[in-house]
Amino acid sequence: MNLKELATRLGLSPTTVSRALNGYPEVNEATRERVVAAAKRHNYHPNTRAIRLATGRAMAVGHVIPIATRHEIVNPVFADFIAGAGETYSRNDYDMVLSVVPDDDEEKTYRGLKSKGNVDGVIVHAPRMKDPRIPLLREIGLPFVVHGRATGTAEPYCWLDVNNRRAFQRATEFLLDLGHVRIGLVNGLEFMDFAIRRRTGYVDALSARGIAPDPALMASGEMTEIAGFRSAQAMLALPDPATAILASSMISGMGVRRAVESAGLVVGRDVSIIIHDDDLSYMKNGEDVPIFTATRSSVREAGRLAAEMLLGVIAHPDSGPQQRLLEAELIIGQSTGPALKN
Template sequence: MNLKELATRLGLSPTTVSRALNGYPEVNEATRERIVAAAKKHNYHPNTRAIRLATGRAMAVGHVIAIANRHELVNPIFADFVAGAGETYSRNDYDMLLSVVPDEDEAQTYRNLKVKGNVDGVIVHGPRENDFRIPLLREIGLPFVVHGRATGATEPYSWLDVNNRRAILRATEHLLGLGHTRIALVNGLEFMDFANRRRTGYLDALSTHGIPPDPSLMFSGEMTEIAGFRAASTMLALPKPPTAFVAASMLSGMGVRRAVESAGLRTGHDVSIIIFDDDLSYMKNGEETPIFTAMRSSVREAGGLVAKMLLDRIANPDSGPTHQLLEAELIMGQSTGPAPKG
């Protein structure tokens, strides 16, 4: 079916149908919804090249990954995020442009994307404290949304984040409530904003219960199985080892569990583990009964929401910054139990 045939079925002009499908604001919402529903019903897809010519848009969204963060490309969390975002792009006839670049070329890559008109906007991954990308993207006028928040940023920007501080605070308090006082944190890289907030939540929970932090029970590094294993193995060999761990991801938690079992201990009995981000498409946390107790927040859902926020900004460039703060849910699994006596 072409545009003219769809317009005839709806009793509208081809111009009205085209403008509704391309997001022009002068079409009222009721008419737009009727047109979008009819387009889906009859499997009509606008000609992307025609849209580009008519609107001046690239009909593509950019994701720039610096080589220093290349681990993101093989991380199931990143894959789930991109899958969620991709579903939103597909529904709106947008493509995704992924650029993997040397660290020193990252800023110039954003400038090139703007100058060449390759994308209509970008999603910023892995925000850091005082992240240079926020003022840069505002300066060059490229629409963007940040997945996370950047502590220290002085200019307004749109973001979507999980309440990382509260999630880890709740996880640590759950372990404290089970009688654990030697609680270890196996965190992500703490120059990343999310990991910094998670450490704050952990420390706040300890402080509330009058427990001084022990640097030997705090690790910051890549969220991989091997990093979790090595960190937990070192901590379990201490004269006063931890009886519980808060791990930054499922991969980290799997490494911690391997270290616990290698030490001849039982997870959930001798040592408790709580993980973050267990709701992954291709790495499930058990079936009916979760293997790990976890702070759950759907990364795939976050990807879809961030993509929608960005497409809304592209369609309405004069709108102000928007924010979404998601809360993680505590999921009870088999990896936690009361602190061992003695």
């Protein structure tokens, strides 16, 4: 059943039927009701491909996922962000198209997306310092929103980010207030923008109390369990070991916890742990009482909001670059406690 058939059946022109269904004013209310009823009765759904060609809009948003040789973006955090963004798209009748491409094809992919007209805009994931995708997208004129920020980019652009610096600053201050001095940081890879900001927050908090950051207490790597384990193990084995550790994710936090426990120490008593909790739906930080004390910010919610921002930018291309900074909450769990006097 297509528009023409439906129109014939109703004894109307395709024009009128189209207008009736799309809510245009120049159609008699009685006619509209008749059309709407017939459309429902015959289970008519306009063909998306035709709409797209006729309107010149793709009604779709792209997410480009590089199959990285050096760093995996396909991680649990990404999945939850996508889920959140997808909710927004569904509600707005947009499609979400994911392009999984070898990372040296990334630029070609963005250019293709634009020139072939597959999408109306894209979300940029996991920005790095001076991320080249930002000038690229501006150059080719494809609307975009960055999830995170890219330090070192001069021109303004649309982004939505968590205040990572402030979150880690607060977490560090919290540990300092508990009397901890030897505080370790198990960070993500420090070419990622968020990791840089987190370290800044951590260092700032220490410096404000006159504590010089100790390189031995600052690790950086993939946010995996095993990496968390190893980094924490090293920090606990120091002559002057860490008594508290900040971990960059739930998963690396689990590695840190394993290191603490396998050193015969008790989490929350001998060693405090604070993680960053993305509030992943399948990886809750406890149910009622959080297991870990954490800086929490829902990445799924971030996905929803970033998608909304992008749809806004697509609808109003010259409304100027929008920006939004979300604050993480500091939630107190069972993994932190006062530093032991000795």
